[in-house]
Amino acid sequence: MGSMINVWISVVTKNTRYLYLVCLFLPTVALLAAEPPADISLPVTSATPRLVLEALLGSKAVININGQRAVLAVGERESSGLHLLSLQGDVATVGLDGRQYRLRLGQAPINTRYEQPELVIISIAPDPRGMYLTPGAINGQPVQFLVDTGATTVAMNAIEARRLGVDYLLRGRLVAVDTASGRSQAWFVELKEVSVGGIKVHNIGAVVLEGGFPQQILLGMSFLGQLQIQRNGILLELRQKY
Structure with missing residues (x-):
């Protein structure tokens, strides 16, 4: 591209002055500013684990x-x-x-x-004897637990086991356990599900003792060991680990 302009040029000779009309073509220089390249955003993907x-x-x-x-x-x-x-x-x-x-x-x-499950906290207050009792369930059947951190496993008597449909004689394994009365025989079984409040744990080891001991089903460390346990004043708090 360019522009045309007219210029009058005066030429003087010895006796005469001449005027000439000259057409000049002046090129126009255009500076093109190169635009910087646009940012390219690449999708960030995480490799799917195998x-x-x-x-x-x-x-x-x-x-x-x-x-x-x-x-x-x-x-x-x-x-x-x-x-x-x-x-x-x-x-x-x-x-x-x-x-x-x-x-x-x-x-x-x-x-x-997948969404992170909401943290479940169960707070248990002691009874007048200082015992921590809490309702729960074994294999979906309602029970009353006595929280016992000194018990290795969940423990129940044979009467409770039969009420809950725990076939300890057929599916259990004979073991020896130490109780307050001394060493006794018991049957080791695996419970499909044990729950307290909104906390559920599967495949929990338990023992069944013949007779009426223990009177309360003991919530032992086979269940409690999979939780976080802490005291908050007089309350005992159970939290599920995620």
């Missing part, structure tokens, strides 16, 4: 996470953050990095959205 349920060992699952094997019980968390949420048949449900995965034995995972 999770495989390799085996089931009773109440535990063997899970391969990116080539590393972990053995977890329900409620346990591995150092990588892998958390075994539940076991149902040949399916394990795990949580990792804010997502939930359902793993079927020997198959690839099914990825679903």
Whole structure:
């Protein structure tokens, strides 16, 4: 592009002055400012972890996470953050990095959205004797528990076991236990589910004793050991680990 202008030039000779009209074409220089390139935003994606349920060992699952094997019980968390949420048949449900995965034995995972569960806190006040009693359930059947951190497992008498449908004679294993009255025989069983308030734990070890001892079902460390326990004044607080 350019512009045309007219210029009069005066030329003087010896006796004569001449005027010439000269047309000049002046090019126009345009400076084009190069615009800086726009920022390019690339989607940030996180690699999907490779999770495989390799085996089931009773109440535990063997899970391969990116080539590393972990053995977890329900409620346990591995150092990588892998958390075994539940076991149902040949399916394990795990949580990792804010997502939930359902793993079927020997198959690839099914990825679903996962939200961190709300923290559940159960506060138990002592009775006039200083005992901590709380309602709960065993395999969905209502019971009254006596919280006993000195008991290795959940413990109940045979009458309660029969009421709850716990077939300890057929499915139990004979063991020796120490009680306040001395050493006794008992049957070790595994309870499908034990719950207190909104806290549920699966596959809990328990013992059944013949006769009427203990009078209250003892909520022992096979359940309590999977929770956070702390005192808040006179209250005993139970919190589920996530």
